[in-house]
Every structure is written in C-alpha cells, then in structure tokens.
Amino acid sequence: MKHLTVKTLLGFSLFACTAAYAQQETIDTAAFRKIRNAELTSSQIPQIAHYLTDVSGPRLTNSPGYKRAATWAVETMKKWGLANAKMEPWGEFGKQWEVQDFSISMRAPYVQSVRAYPGPWSANTKGLQQGQVILLTPANAMDTAYLASHSADFKDKFVLVTGGAASSAERFEPSATRLADTALANLKDAYMIDKPTIQMYQGYFKIFAKIDELLKSAGALAYITTGRNNHNGTVVVQAFGDYKKIVAETVPKVTMSAEDGQKIKRLILSGHKVELALNISGNLTTDNPKGYNVVAEIPGTDAKLKPQLVMLGGHLDSWQAATGATDNAAGCIVMMEAVRLLDSLGLKPKRTIRIALWSGEEQGLLGSFNYVKNHFMDGTTFALKPEQAKVSAYFNLDNGTGKIRGIYAQNNQAVKPIFTEWFKPFADLGAQTVTLSNTGSTDHLSFDWAGIPGFQFVQDPIDYETRTHHSNLDDYDHLIIDDLKQAAIIVASFVYQTATRPDMLPRKPLVKEKFVFDGF
Amino acid sequence: MKHLTVKTLLGFSLFACTAAYAQQETIDTAAFRKIRNAELTSSQIPQIAHYLTDVSGPRLTNSPGYKRAATWAVETMKKWGLANAKMEPWGEFGKQWEVQDFSISMRAPYVQSVRAYPGPWSANTKGLQQGQVILLTPANAMDTAYLASHSADFKDKFVLVTGGAASSAERFEPSATRLADTALANLKDAYMIDKPTIQMYQGYFKIFAKIDELLKSAGALAYITTGRNNHNGTVVVQAFGDYKKIVAETVPKVTMSAEDGQKIKRLILSGHKVELALNISGNLTTDNPKGYNVVAEIPGTDAKLKPQLVMLGGHLDSWQAATGATDNAAGCIVMMEAVRLLDSLGLKPKRTIRIALWSGEEQGLLGSFNYVKNHFMDGTTFALKPEQAKVSAYFNLDNGTGKIRGIYAQNNQAVKPIFTEWFKPFADLGAQTVTLSNTGSTDHLSFDWAGIPGFQFVQDPIDYETRTHHSNLDDYDHLIIDDLKQAAIIVASFVYQTATRPDMLPRKPLVKEKFVFDGF
Incomplete structure (x- = not known):
C-alpha cells in the first residue's frame, strides 16, 4: 500500500552522538558470514515463496487465502522451532x-x-x-x-x-x-x-x-x-x-x-x-470480522536482554487478481527466511527476535497499527505500555522483489552511522546506502508513530510500479529469487546485530500524534 | 506469419544498369508533397483502424470476423470510388x-x-x-x-x-x-x-x-x-x-x-x-471452405500504360486472441489509406493501381500465393500467364505498427538506385535505407516466386516480436497512429511513382521453383 502516514517529518540534532556510536559499533562478521553462506547454499526461499503464493492463493485480508497462508506460516515456523508462533487478533477488520x-x-x-x-x-x-x-x-x-x-x-x-x-x-x-x-x-x-x-x-x-x-x-x-x-x-x-x-x-x-x-x-x-x-x-x-496477524519468536539467550525485542516483518495480506507475490509475499518470504536462518544456524541472539506478518496493510496499515496500539501505545491517550520501551527496532520489507540497496533511516540521525557500519560487509552485494529520508505507506510507520525505531529498506524497484503492484501480474514468476536471497542475508544480519549489540538502537523523540486515517 | 519461403537466395550482377537508372529517375515531388500534406491534415487512419480491428473483431481466415472486415473494406473502397472492389476467391482454405x-x-x-x-x-x-x-x-x-x-x-x-x-x-x-x-x-x-x-x-x-x-x-x-x-x-x-x-x-x-x-x-x-x-x-x-482476398483498383489514366499494374497489399487475416491490430490490420490500414489518398487527391497514375488484402497468410501465404498462381504463373508447369508481364511491382507491409525506415530490395540490384532516389524526400521522416537483403515470411514472396518484383518495407520493430505478434495484446491500442501515417505517405508516394515512371521496375531473372510448403 502507499501514501499513508500523516506523521510529521521532524529533524533532530543528534549529531553529537554520531561519532561515539560509529566508534563503538562492533560487527559480528563471523555471524554475518555464516548467514550469507547458509543462504547461498541452502536457501528455502523458493519453497516459502511457493507456499505463500501458489499454494495459498490471493491473500486478501480475512479471506480463506489469507488464512491458508497464515496457518501455513504459523505451522512452518513451529516446525522450524520458533516459539510462540500463532495468529494474533488485532481488532475488527470487516468482511x-x-x-x-x-x-x-x-x-x-x-x-x-x-x-x-x-x-x-x-x-x-x-x-x-x-x-x-x-x-x-x-x-x-x-x-x-x-x-x-x-x-x-x-x-x-x-x-x-x-x-x-x-x-x-x-x-x-x-x-x-x-x-x-x-x-x-x-x-x-x-x-x-x-x-x-x-x-x-x-x-x-x-x-x-x-x-x-x-x-x-x-x-x-x-x-x-x-x-x-x-x-x-x-x-x-x-x-x-x-x-x-x-x-x-x-x-x-x-x-x-x-x-x-x-x-x-x-x-x-x-x-x-x-x-x-x-x-x-x-x-x-461478516460473521467473523476480526483481523489476525501472524507472530513468532526466537527467544533471546541473554537473561538480562531477553525481555528486549527486535522485530521484523512485512504484510501477508495482498490484493486478489494474482497471488500478491511482490506485494507482499516478497517481504514475508524474506522475513521468514531470515528467522529460519537465525534459528537454524544456532546463533545466540541476546534479545528476543519477533517476526510479525501483518494483515489489513492494504486497507491502511490496520494490522500493524492495531498491533502497536495493543502492545505499545494507546491510540487515544498516547499512554505508553511497558513493552514500548523494550523494542530496539522494527525492520520492514514491502517494496517488491528488488534486492536491498540501503535503508531509510527515517530522519533518525543517530542511527545513520550505525547502519553505515553494518552495511560495510554488504557493499559487494550492492547494499550500502543509509539515507535520512523517510519512506512511508507501509508498516514501519506504525512503529515510528509509537516512538519505536521503524525502518524500511531501500529496494531496487524492478517492475513493481510498472507491472506487479496490486495487479494481475503479481505472481510467483515476477519474483527474482536471487534478489530475495540477498535481502534475507542482509535482514538476518541486521536483525542479529540489533539483537546482540550492547545497547538498543537510538530513538527519535516521540511526538504523540493522532492517526487521522480510518482505512482505505 | 514468419519463416516461410524456400526461395533460393540468388545474387545477380546487374550493376551495369545501375548508374543509368539512377540518372534517369525523376521524382514527382509535387505529388509527393500533396500526398504528405493530405495525410498529415486529413488522415483517415484512426477510422480505418477502428473498423478493421474493434468493429470487425478477430479476422481468422474464413471466420465471420474476417468476412466483416473484408465486406467493410470492399464497401468502403467502393464508396471512395475505387473500381472493381470485390472479394475474390482464391481456392480452398478450410474450416x-x-x-x-x-x-x-x-x-x-x-x-x-x-x-x-x-x-x-x-x-x-x-x-x-x-x-x-x-x-x-x-x-x-x-x-x-x-x-x-x-x-x-x-x-x-x-x-x-x-x-x-x-x-x-x-x-x-x-x-x-x-x-x-x-x-x-x-x-x-x-x-x-x-x-x-x-x-x-x-x-x-x-x-x-x-x-x-x-x-x-x-x-x-x-x-x-x-x-x-x-x-x-x-x-x-x-x-x-x-x-x-x-x-x-x-x-x-x-x-x-x-x-x-x-x-x-x-x-x-x-x-x-x-x-x-x-x-x-x-x-x-466446413460448408464453405473457399478462401477470399479483397481487391480493388484505381484505373490507370494513360491509354497505353493502363493495362500495366502496380500492386500493393497486406494480409487482412489475423489470429484471434485479440483483433490483429499490428498483424496485420496495420498493413491493410496503411494500404487502404494509401489508395484513398491517391484516389482522393485526383493524381493521375498512368498505370492501374491494384490493392489486395490477403487471407490465409498466417497459414502460409495461401491467399497471395494462390492469387499469384491464378493470375500470373501456374504452380506446376510454371507457365506464365499474360498478366505476369504487366505487373511493375508489388509493395507489402506486414511487420507491425512501426514506421517505414527503408525497403528490402530482395537482391534486385537494379532497383536499389531507383528506390534510393525515391527515398530522398523522406529522409526527414526517417526512411532512406535500401538494402539488398531479403526478408521473408510474408506475401511479397508470392510475387517474387513468380518473377514479379515484390518488396516489403523495413519497419521499426516497436513491440511486435516482444508483445503483439500473434498475441492477446494485438489490439488497437498497440498501434502507433503517427507511424502508420508516415507509412501511408511513403507507400502512396512509392506506388504513385511506380505507376507514373516511364518504365516498369527492373526484374530479377525468374527462377522457376516449386513451393514445397503446403500450409501451417
């Protein structure tokens, strides 16, 4: 989905912190290498893609196709050994x-x-x-x-x-x-x-x-x-x-x-x-109007940091003239592959990693926004819930099948030098750009709204805007599997790094602002 | 259609004639200017295109859609004032x-x-x-x-x-x-x-x-x-x-x-x-297996040269997943527009101009080949019929909606300097290339087979091979009307020039060879 947030774009002067962060940043290059090798030698992306698109069919929110995909995702992540895999209701969707x-x-x-x-x-x-x-x-x-x-x-x-x-x-x-x-x-x-x-x-x-x-x-x-x-x-x-x-x-x-x-x-x-x-x-x-997201976790391994969270996700719902391969099975495929890699490699993330596959995104980020309201901040009073303070970051992927070329830092100046360091091992994969610019119209905005660092990666456009976005051509054959593999490597690495670095990622000040939009 | 002829590619040494022809060639630039102005100010191409595609529908040979198009073409050319406009049977097609x-x-x-x-x-x-x-x-x-x-x-x-x-x-x-x-x-x-x-x-x-x-x-x-x-x-x-x-x-x-x-x-x-x-x-x-072409004439105005012919055409039949706009309504649109221009401008062609819109082309040039056998040369004995000697040239258009960039001289070396002269006024329209190379798989080959100079223009490919050729996307909106106008200007000018120049166009020696192909 596109064009959604009303979040005011703010600028901050956090440059004082920048150098310090940059100097402190230590990358677990051994883990990065393990992740990359595993993905390039034993990727599960074609299978995940097949099940989320061909087998599930169109995944219009609350449709049987959405439920097939969500059920498969929950069962598959359980099989992989993830904890707390489930469909989680977020409120009333509709038909x-x-x-x-x-x-x-x-x-x-x-x-x-x-x-x-x-x-x-x-x-x-x-x-x-x-x-x-x-x-x-x-x-x-x-x-x-x-x-x-x-x-x-x-x-x-x-x-x-x-x-x-x-x-x-x-x-x-x-x-x-x-x-x-x-x-x-x-x-x-x-x-x-x-x-x-x-x-x-x-x-x-x-x-x-x-x-x-x-x-x-x-x-x-x-x-x-x-x-x-x-x-x-x-x-x-x-x-x-x-x-x-x-x-x-x-x-x-x-x-x-x-x-x-x-x-x-x-x-x-x-x-x-x-x-x-x-x-x-x-x-x-209209008998069951409730909307559901899919969530699952890799529990943190550090007793003190385990209650803290790193989240990653994309929206599982799609339009229905095709099987929503690039919008946004692609994001879900990459995020599921990333947690599969992290889990299967026996890496020891200190913080808990939580994947969320949203629904109702195409109708206005409904799944993620309601999730954030349920977990992190009240939508009317702006009262913060305890979990709000514990989420280091949310990483999102929803701009089609294109590989990752960088990340939108959403004007979070303190995070820019950190991500710049993290990207260094991926320059050969074409990903190294950290822009302070904002991108909108997808689920990281819900986190940004609640003061939690939320990021969407910069992706190659491929034929997203010209051909596949919301169209009858948005099918498996419009995925570029090699691009999704590259994205899974980078997301898994970023999530792992976020889950293991000493500190949570720096935040922008929270501007409490009402969402004025009630859904497309 | 593609890939059809078995005509042996021959080389000749007619260079001796070349300079003479080039020196003799006089162009009626006033007529060329009239044709160009008329087409650019009062083109009928959008209307012709609409009737041959949208209104007629798919034009599979012998189908009701083909008959709608053929009937409309005959009636329209009669209305324009052309002579002898009719559907002419050429033999047995099939279902x-x-x-x-x-x-x-x-x-x-x-x-x-x-x-x-x-x-x-x-x-x-x-x-x-x-x-x-x-x-x-x-x-x-x-x-x-x-x-x-x-x-x-x-x-x-x-x-x-x-x-x-x-x-x-x-x-x-x-x-x-x-x-x-x-x-x-x-x-x-x-x-x-x-x-x-x-x-x-x-x-x-x-x-x-x-x-x-x-x-x-x-x-x-x-x-x-x-x-x-x-x-x-x-x-x-x-x-x-x-x-x-x-x-x-x-x-x-x-x-x-x-x-x-x-x-x-x-x-x-x-x-x-x-x-x-x-x-x-x-x-x-299967009750009426006969195939029909559409023919019509602009009678020559010179008593002596009137029995001589200049022919132009394209195939009217199409495949049926769309309305065959670029294959080959495009060629028929241009050819019909060319004769409309020549007729309406009151130009006085000395020789008779005959347009032919073929059927059965997609099954192996059946309409044009049988026409040529009926009119010009026996397919078994190779006996020439009197009309064979009277056709100066046949001009064909069947490579999609792209404008004309030149002409394939089909190894007719004597004609090269002539066409080179004729193209000079069209350099600003992007058309000036005369190649001795051959192109095949369309109806000029039937004439070439019978020793009559037959030419297909060089056209910009546009998205003929990638999108429209025989496909469900071959519809009116894939035509580029401005390109068709340019083609109509050049075809009308070439036909007029062929109809008025003192001599018929030079011929290659006739190599009598059996067509071994009996249809796709």
Whole structure:
C-alpha cells in the first residue's frame, strides 16, 4: 500500500552522538558470514515463496487465502522451532470474501474474451447477466448529481468509466529497473503523504460510496472501471472501503484492462451496441470480522536482554487478481527466511527476535497499527505500555522483489552511522546506502508513530510500479529469487546485530500524534 | 506469419544498369508533397483502424470476423470510388470458426482467474467441463510412443505441457524499440527460412496431428500449452494445420499464459491436486471452405500504360486472441489509406493501381500465393500467364505498427538506385535505407516466386516480436497512429511513382521453383 502516514517529518540534532556510536559499533562478521553462506547454499526461499503464493492463493485480508497462508506460516515456523508462533487478533477488520466463480466476455458486436477481474468484496451478480454497456465520462462518474439525475439510464446496464488511451511511450522504457548510484545518492522522501492529500482521498472515498449507492439503487448490472497502469496486459485491481462491515453491499464491480475499456468506448462512440456477459459469484460473509496477524519468536539467550525485542516483518495480506507475490509475499518470504536462518544456524541472539506478518496493510496499515496500539501505545491517550520501551527496532520489507540497496533511516540521525557500519560487509552485494529520508505507506510507520525505531529498506524497484503492484501480474514468476536471497542475508544480519549489540538502537523523540486515517 | 519461403537466395550482377537508372529517375515531388500534406491534415487512419480491428473483431481466415472486415473494406473502397472492389476467391482454405462462448478458471486448490484462450479451430468441450490437470514434459508431449502407452492417464484430464519459467532478464529491456542507424546500415536477411527448417516444421506438424489424435482418443478434456513469449501478460495464441478440412476434429485446445502454466506445474510437483473448469463453444463449419482476398483498383489514366499494374497489399487475416491490430490490420490500414489518398487527391497514375488484402497468410501465404498462381504463373508447369508481364511491382507491409525506415530490395540490384532516389524526400521522416537483403515470411514472396518484383518495407520493430505478434495484446491500442501515417505517405508516394515512371521496375531473372510448403 502507499501514501499513508500523516506523521510529521521532524529533524533532530543528534549529531553529537554520531561519532561515539560509529566508534563503538562492533560487527559480528563471523555471524554475518555464516548467514550469507547458509543462504547461498541452502536457501528455502523458493519453497516459502511457493507456499505463500501458489499454494495459498490471493491473500486478501480475512479471506480463506489469507488464512491458508497464515496457518501455513504459523505451522512452518513451529516446525522450524520458533516459539510462540500463532495468529494474533488485532481488532475488527470487516468482511470476509473470496471469488467462487467469475466470468466475463463481450457478447456483441461479436464474442470475445475480456481481460477483467471482479472488484474485491464486490456484490454478486444475479447469476450470469447479459446486457448493454453505457459509457460514463470520468467527470460524470464523480458527479453524484449527474448520476442521480440519470439513474434511469443505468437500469440493467453495465456502466463503464474509462479515461484516455495509454501512451505508447512507456513501452519504449524497460518495465524493470535497478537503482543507479546517482539515484541512491539522492534518495528523497518516498511514498509519504500529507494531511491535505489524505483529506482529499477521504473526500473521494465518500463519493465512491455514493456512486455505489446510486448505481445500485438505479439497478445497474455492474460498475466497470479501468484503472491507472491497466495496459499492456496489466490490470491493477483494488478497492476502497468495500471491506468495511458498515458498508452496505456494493453494486457488482469489475476492473477491466484499459485496452478492452478503450475498445468498448470506441465502439460505443462509433454507434455500435456493445454487450457483455458477467458472472460474479463470491462468498461474502461478516460473521467473523476480526483481523489476525501472524507472530513468532526466537527467544533471546541473554537473561538480562531477553525481555528486549527486535522485530521484523512485512504484510501477508495482498490484493486478489494474482497471488500478491511482490506485494507482499516478497517481504514475508524474506522475513521468514531470515528467522529460519537465525534459528537454524544456532546463533545466540541476546534479545528476543519477533517476526510479525501483518494483515489489513492494504486497507491502511490496520494490522500493524492495531498491533502497536495493543502492545505499545494507546491510540487515544498516547499512554505508553511497558513493552514500548523494550523494542530496539522494527525492520520492514514491502517494496517488491528488488534486492536491498540501503535503508531509510527515517530522519533518525543517530542511527545513520550505525547502519553505515553494518552495511560495510554488504557493499559487494550492492547494499550500502543509509539515507535520512523517510519512506512511508507501509508498516514501519506504525512503529515510528509509537516512538519505536521503524525502518524500511531501500529496494531496487524492478517492475513493481510498472507491472506487479496490486495487479494481475503479481505472481510467483515476477519474483527474482536471487534478489530475495540477498535481502534475507542482509535482514538476518541486521536483525542479529540489533539483537546482540550492547545497547538498543537510538530513538527519535516521540511526538504523540493522532492517526487521522480510518482505512482505505 | 514468419519463416516461410524456400526461395533460393540468388545474387545477380546487374550493376551495369545501375548508374543509368539512377540518372534517369525523376521524382514527382509535387505529388509527393500533396500526398504528405493530405495525410498529415486529413488522415483517415484512426477510422480505418477502428473498423478493421474493434468493429470487425478477430479476422481468422474464413471466420465471420474476417468476412466483416473484408465486406467493410470492399464497401468502403467502393464508396471512395475505387473500381472493381470485390472479394475474390482464391481456392480452398478450410474450416470456418469463431468462438461462441469461452470460459476457463482454476477451481482447485482455490478458485482463480486464468489467462488463457481457446486454440483456433479447437473442438468444443462438452459444455463446462471440470477436471484435474496432469503434467506432460515437453519431451514426453512430443513422444507419440509415450503418449500411446500412457493413454489411460489422460482420460477426463486436462493435459498441460509447459517448459521452464521465463527469465526476468527481458523485463529490464524495453519491449518496444526503433532501429538505430547502425542497425539500418547492417540489415541482414530477415525471416528467411531454408528447406531443412521447413522439413523440420513439417515433421513437427505430423507429430502435432498425432498428439491430437492420441489425446482425443484417450478422452482428454483438453490439451493445454503455454507458448513462447507467453509471459508478462502476453499470451501468443496460434495453431498449426487445424484449419484444414482434412484434419479431423481436434481435442479441445487452450493456450495459457506461462505464469499460470508454471503455477499449476509447481502446484502439481509439490503434491497439490489442481482442477480447472473449461468451456469452449465455437461454431466450426466446413460448408464453405473457399478462401477470399479483397481487391480493388484505381484505373490507370494513360491509354497505353493502363493495362500495366502496380500492386500493393497486406494480409487482412489475423489470429484471434485479440483483433490483429499490428498483424496485420496495420498493413491493410496503411494500404487502404494509401489508395484513398491517391484516389482522393485526383493524381493521375498512368498505370492501374491494384490493392489486395490477403487471407490465409498466417497459414502460409495461401491467399497471395494462390492469387499469384491464378493470375500470373501456374504452380506446376510454371507457365506464365499474360498478366505476369504487366505487373511493375508489388509493395507489402506486414511487420507491425512501426514506421517505414527503408525497403528490402530482395537482391534486385537494379532497383536499389531507383528506390534510393525515391527515398530522398523522406529522409526527414526517417526512411532512406535500401538494402539488398531479403526478408521473408510474408506475401511479397508470392510475387517474387513468380518473377514479379515484390518488396516489403523495413519497419521499426516497436513491440511486435516482444508483445503483439500473434498475441492477446494485438489490439488497437498497440498501434502507433503517427507511424502508420508516415507509412501511408511513403507507400502512396512509392506506388504513385511506380505507376507514373516511364518504365516498369527492373526484374530479377525468374527462377522457376516449386513451393514445397503446403500450409501451417
């Protein structure tokens, strides 16, 4: 997920401490070497990836696919010998949904396949429905007064909203890239979003809900949209708010490739009658709205430091047009592999290592934020819970399949020289950049909110933004296994170092601020 | 289509003529300017493209979609005022087929959409069929003895053949490219294929037919393959031989994306039972096996030269997973636009200009080759027909949506300096390369076979080989309209120049050689 936090970006002057930390930092290079050798000779990443993606299927929060993946992760980490492996409820999420049957095709002016997917948590059609398509301009689609006054037009129609055609320019660029040295040297804040933008989104969501209500009551057969990047075989399929228990059943929803949408638009504009046939049959229930994260631990081996924690994680939930391989099985694969390595190598971390695989991330970091509220800081009173003081750091991975090139220090100046030292053994793996810049839109922000050092690594973008992010192409074959191995080596090493160094990692001052966002 | 001719590549020493031709060549630059201005100010290319792709639908030879396109082209050229516009039968093609209904999804271990398309001319399933998938290695799939001895395994099963996973390397390259100057300066023979390769293919086709027969008699639910380039949202869907009337009904056939195929393969190899549900309902008939080309003329205005011909064309038939926009609506769009320009501008071509839009090209240049046999040279006796002597040249376009960068002179050394002169006004449009190299696998070869100068232009590749060629992405939005306009300007100018210059274009000596190939 993207663009989420409202956390104010703060600057501190902790430079006084920097040199001291840098001088004190001692790296357990023998452990680092063991980790690297083990990963390069006996990686379990392909197997973990297969089970989290192919075997589990799409992992929409609270769906059967999510539960398959979570159950497998708990059982697997138990088998590996981790302690306290379990699914931990974090509060109310909302609906459970999975597709039971789906088909769509064009029926007139001729029969042809259409690249399209049901909207997550979509209402069902009444069996296979055939009908005519009518067009809405994007502007009219957002104009609830227009929709209300044209409701008669929508009855028994498929309502299609699509903008302009995709430019051919992007095809002349590679879909996958790696970060050049100049890009690494100039990393800016990424995926951060300010309050006015959030408020703008919240305004949109209200309109979306109203559109839904209007089209449903008008008797539309389905609401069909074509989204950003939906071209060249890629269809980005997501939803806003439809998971919420309080949201009434939606109109049936479909996301279609831009090419199909544009074709239908051109046909209608040239006077042709276009018909589609659609069947959406999903299993939508609200009987168990609780959300669950997956957690497990490697207990610390130092009596005094054992109550202290090093956390690592990524979100296990995904969207559902594919199997969420790069968003974010990738992060979970790497984090599970990291704890497997640390556990299997018989290294002796002093502090307890706790892995967490979150749910509800795609709806607004819900799993991690509620976990943090449950464990570390009250969301209303900002009262700190005892465990808050015991977490040295949280490491997150959620920017696709790309290998690690550095880390976002989130403006924690004191930690910069420490991480710079830690990266030194990994220069040959392409990872050495420590930027003070912030990155947002994923689960380390929940920790940052509660004053706990939370970090997301800098990753090569590969084709995350162009192809796989939330799309129908986010499948196992879009993972780059060698990149995930590199990431597992670095994460395991960083986590081990955090778990064994004399002190906890330095913190930024805690700024108590309410999260104003209530979920996508 | 690709890789077709067995025409021996010959070299001649006609250099003696070269200087003379170059000196004599006079270009009607005023006409060229008129053509260019008209195309840049009042192009009809978007409309022609819309009707040949979106409105007609897939144009598999002899299918209703082909007939819609052919009928529209005939009617449109009549409206424009062209003479003798008609569908002209060329001989027996084979089956007529179009999809009436198609759906496929994975049903176990969970329900999910699958990117897949029915094989062209596939047999129907018996309604919606659900069943288990079994794997065949590519080697076993080609081993008819293996298949015969394992027939019990295939009963009521979906038989999936898939090779290794796609490499991620191609994602780091642009899918679309243009020819660099160095590439233009070093053009080699392209798409040419020798007799041993054709014989190898013919051996394969026999095995394919045998596989079909074995799987069908074994009671397989369908034969599912994943082809070359079938990744990153692209699915290449074609067939070999199944159009032939003499080929018995096939087993139901499906082409699936590599990602889906690989997923199913991994699931089966890790011990999971995978089930699919498939419905193929097509309308397959053999009652009118005749193939038809589309032809139309602009009569010459010079009494003496009017019986002479300049021909231009491209193939109108396509594969059927999309609407064949770049293969080869693009060529037909450009050729139709070129004759529209020439006709509407009131230019006075001395010779008659004849456009031909071929069918059966994808099955082995069938439409153009039979046209040439019907009009110009007997295929068995090599007896020349009178019209053979009257065709100055045939110009073809069939390498995708890319603009024209030059022309393949097909080793016709005498024509090289002529074309070099003609290109001079188009240097600013990026077109000026005349190579003696040969290009194959499209309809100019039929003319070359009969001793008539036949030329295919050099085109920018764009994403023809990587994305659109025979694939589900070959739709209108993969056309680059500006490139097609440029091509129409150059083709119209070349055709006009050929129709007005004093002499017919120089010919290579005719080598009478039997076509050994009887269709893909």
